[in-house]
Amino acid sequence: MSDLAWLTVAEAAELLRARKLSPVEYSKFLIDRIERHDAKLNAFLRFTPDLALADARRAEAEIMRGEWRGPFHGMPYGLKDIVDYAGLPTTAHSKILRENVATADSVVTQKLRAAGGVFMGKLSTHEFAIGGPSFDLPWPPARNPWNRDHFSGGSSSGSGGATAAGFLPAAIGTDTGGSVRNPAAMCGVVGMKPTYGVVSRRGVLPLAFSLDHVGTLTRTARDSALMLDLIAGHDPLDPGSSARATGGYTAEIGRSVKGLKVGLIRHFYARDMEADPEMTAGIDTAARKLAELGAEVREIETAPLGEYVACNRTILTSEAYAIHEKWMRERPQDYGALARERLMAGAFVRAADYVNATRLRRKMTGAFHALFSDIDVAVTASSMDTACRIDDPKALEHTYARQARAPFNVTGSPALSEPVGFSKAGLPLAMQIVGKPFNEALIYRVAHAYEQATRWAERHPAL
């Protein structure tokens, strides 16, 4: 049953619930697939088949007793290795935290465990969610399943790679300047960064407190919605957590996009920064597809991309340096070169510049969200380029900054990276769908309608 590799969460959940698929069989199939192929992809930093089989056996016994917990019961998943799983190291892919054993689950882990999920292991990341892909770390960087000479995006690089490779139907990532949506775009999967505060960050190693989001990587929008339903919710012990009620993210899936107003932020990828022509064509074609499906698509303007990025990077590097200052003083040699240089950028940011960035953030956020009085969702680029070669430092440095994701960490808006086809070289193309705060359900409606009309999710890499 090679198709087990490509079951969506929704499909697998139905089979598991109906007892047509055993959680143990499903997990064993994926364990075997990972053991055969991950040596060339490095999606897993710590593969835990024994834990997976224990979870799967427990799920199987419960389902057989008629105690079905819901759509994640018996479902394999993985965690980016900055997310705590009690008893296992949370390394952040860094020598510095190699022995950092988590004493408790993160809130996200607790929720997936309570839902009956099958934990398969910890997934590769860029060092401290900022430095990568790097070859000077204790573990190798994740590679792209569509072409393993290319990188898989980051920093949730293993989460994107494992999902695209058919190792897992779903994975957890984190996003501070685009780190869920980048690997989603590079690997041709769906990456959701929900509204700031919707998912608890407790038990997740921070990169920049006010910009960090926990998100999902899956192969379809419906699966992302199912997973977000599980992990969202108020956490009084997370200072950034929203008190608003969450859930109902699948509620609009299946509804038409007819009559929805879609604002295309074309200046991000056509004027402020010129995307690769194939990427531009992919996004423009996707926008036309939404129009064919009945949406009213028109171009809209917001602040220049460079202003958002400067705001994001000033806040990000300042907050990140505050977290890393002690290690940067005591153990600078233990960082990989990329993480060290990117984190050092915050060492001498003036206090006034940081405060002014947060003042600008407030203004830009208000102005951006005001656009939603005339539109339902916005569409723009995720990455400007397809995945470059993993062994080309100049190309990696060039493409690292060529993205339109950071604006939505600044505004805290929900934003989803959605596959829109492939380049001539066979690498994934992607667009981003952005919504009003707390309106993830509408994003999923648009993404699902697009998926049904295009079927990109049915194409898979040959390993």
Added chain:
Amino acid sequence: MADDDLTLDDVRKMAMEVGMTRLGDEHLQQLLRATRAARARRASLSGANLGPADEPAHVFRLDAESGL
């Protein structure tokens, strides 16, 4: 000090002042590049549009109505 004028000796002194005393030459070169890049970014922060009463987003929270 203009961004382009920042030298390796400058960042070495700056690093010492904030307790980064264990940086090797390669690390200091990285710090120089990173600091120059961070200062260059300052030009893209459009502070001219800020009025005296524009508050920071110190505790960043969202609600559906205002976006803040």
